[in-house]
Amino acid sequence: xxxxxxxxxxxxxxxxxxxxxxxxxxxxxxxxxxxxxxxxxxxxxxxxxxxxxxxxxxxxxxxxxxxxxxxxxxxxxxxxxxxxxxxxxxxxxxxxxxxxxxxxxxxxxxxxxxxxxxxxxxxxxxxxxxxxxxxxxxxxxxxxxxxxxxxxxxxxxxxxxxxxxxxxxxxxxxxxxxxxxxxxxxxxxxxxxxxxxxxxxxxxxxxxxxxxxxxxxxxxxxxxxxxxxxxxxxxxxxxxxxxxxxxxxxxxxxxxxxxxxxxxxxxxxxxxxxxxxxxxxxxxxxxxxxxxxxxxxxxxxxxxxx
Numbered sequence: 299x300x301x302x303x304x305x306x307x308x309x310x311x312x313x314x315x316x317x318x319x320x321x322x323x324x325x326x327x328x329x330x331x332x333x334x335x336x337x338x339x340x341x342x343x344x345x346x347x348x349x350x351x352x353x354x355x356x357x358x359x360x361x362x363x364x365x366x367x368x369x370x371x372x373x374x375x376x377x378x379x380x381x382x383x384x385x386x387x388x389x390x391x392x393x394x395x396x397x398x399x400x401x402x403x404x405x406x407x408x409x410x411x412x413x414x415x416x417x418x419x420x421x422x423x424x425x426x427x428x429x430x431x432x433x434x435x436x437x438x439x440x441x442x443x444x445x446x447x448x449x450x451x452x453x454x455x456x457x458x459x460x461x462x463x464x465x466x467x468x469x470x471x472x473x474x475x476x477x478x479x480x481x482x483x484x485x486x487x488x489x490x491x492x493x494x495x496x497x498x499x500x501x502x503x504x505x506x507x508x509x510x511x512x513x514x515x516x517x518x519x520x521x522x523x524x525x526x527x528x529x530x531x532x533x534x535x536x537x538x539x540x541x542x543x544x545x546x547x548x549x550x551x552x553x554x555x556x557x558x559x560x561x562x563x564x565x566x567x568x569x570x571x572x573x574x575x576x577x578x579x580x581x582x583x584x585x586x587x588x589x590x591x592x593x594x595x596x597x598x599x600x601x602x603x604x
Contacts, residue, residue, distance in 0.1 A: 306441050310358045310375055313448045314400050317358075320452065326403065330457035333406075333465060334447075339399040343391035347582050349547045352484065353405050354472075355379040356436070356444065360399025361392040366431060367534035377433040382406075382483050383495045384502045385431060385533060386543040402448070406469070412485040414470050430495075430532060434477035443468045490528050493518040498533070498540070505544045506568040511537050545569065546582050553591040560587035 317336050321327045327336045337355075345365065355362070356378040364371035364379065366387035373379040393399030436444070447464045450456040472478040483491070497514050514537070515525035526536065533540050549563035558566075564575035564587075579587045 302438055305438060306436065307375070309441050309445045313402075313445055314358050316448050316452055317400055317402075329451045330454060331451055331461045331465070333404060334451065334461075335403040335405075337399070337401045337403060339391050339393040340395045341391070341393055343393075345388050345390040346584070347386060347543070347547070348389045349384060349386045349543065350381050351384055351405055352382050352407070353380075353403050355381070355401060355403050357399065357401040359397060360394075360401070362399070362401075363390040363392070364388065364431070365390075369431075371431065371433050373433050377435055379431070379433050380477075380480055381431045382480050383430050383498050383532075384544075385498075386535070386540065386547065387431070402444070404465070404468075406481065406484065408484040410466070411469065411473070411481055414466060414473060415482065415485050418470075418473070429480050430483070430491075432477075432480055434475075437471070437475065440468065440471050443471060490518075490520070491532065493520070494525075494528050494532050497529070497537075501537075501541050502544055505541065505548055506566065508568070509537070509541065542578060543582065546579055549575070549579070549587070550583065550590065553587060554594055560591075563587070 317338070320329070321336050321338055324339055324341070325337070327338070329336060339360070345363070355373060357374045359375060361372065361374040362379070364373070364387050366385065371379060391399055443464060447461065447468055450460040450464055469481070473481055483495070497518060500514075501509065511525070512522055515522045518525055520528065529537050529540070535543070545567040549560075549567045549569075552558045552563040552566065553560060560576065560579075561572050564572055569575040576586055579590070583590050585593065
């Protein structure tokens with residue numbers, strides 16, 4: 299076990315060195331591959347609301363602590379996080395100037411997972427017992443593939459020629475392990491979990507629409523009470539609360555990245571009342587929309603000037 303840890307630590311150091319050559323500052327960074335982002339933080343960010351797309355999050359240095367309902371998810375150099383549906387939860391980020399949090403986000407799609415499963419002799423899709431968010435340890439073999447994937451992203455030609463095949467190899471080696479069961483869910487099209495997941499994806503794509511929960515329950519083949527029960531079991535929130543959190547997260551990004559006013563962002567995501575938007579935004583993120591946006595922009599400007 300100590301030998302395995304030593305090898306993985308050396309591989310992590312190699313990947314950290316490459317990532318540090320490619321990025322600096324704070325935040326999420328695009329790479330030469332659309333499916334992969336790097337993340338870096340030199341700060342301790344207290345527990346706050348976040349929402350991830352379906353992805354694998356691998357932390358090479360530092361730590362993140364996720365909370366959803368009563369469940370706690372610690373992902374660091376020992377455990378990676380897998381999330382197979384877009385879920386809001388709360389996350390604490392632990393990094394520092396001397397030891398920044400550095401990690402890799404691999405966005406996963408149903409199409410790619412399905413393509414890989416169709417080529418496998420015995421994919422053994424699981425049934426209803428699926429975890430939509432979980433942590434696992436990388437195997438020695440998986441960590442070796444990950445090193446090659448990060449190396450391929452350092453220069454244009456290997457990124458263009460090699461990275462897609464290495465990513466497929468990495469995902470295949472997760473899918474053949476028992477820990478890959480939750481990823482297999484992305485290709486499943488059966489059961490109550492799958493029906494709820496379809497609703498979540500629909501809400502995520504059309505967050506500004508007014509959804510009829512009774513109609514969604516009917517489309518899912520459930521009674522309204524069963525629909526609400528299954529929905530809450532998966533998301534730890536009601537359908538309306540889930541939709542609200544999606545809207546608030548989207549509005550926050552619009553204000554931050556597109557310099558939108560709070561009232562404009564509120565209108566786009568489906569709010570008809572600015573006061574209701576401000577009240578619910580503050581409840582989720584801790585500050586009023588304009589204050590929250592100003593704080594985040596100030597932090598970014600400070601990092602750039604530093």
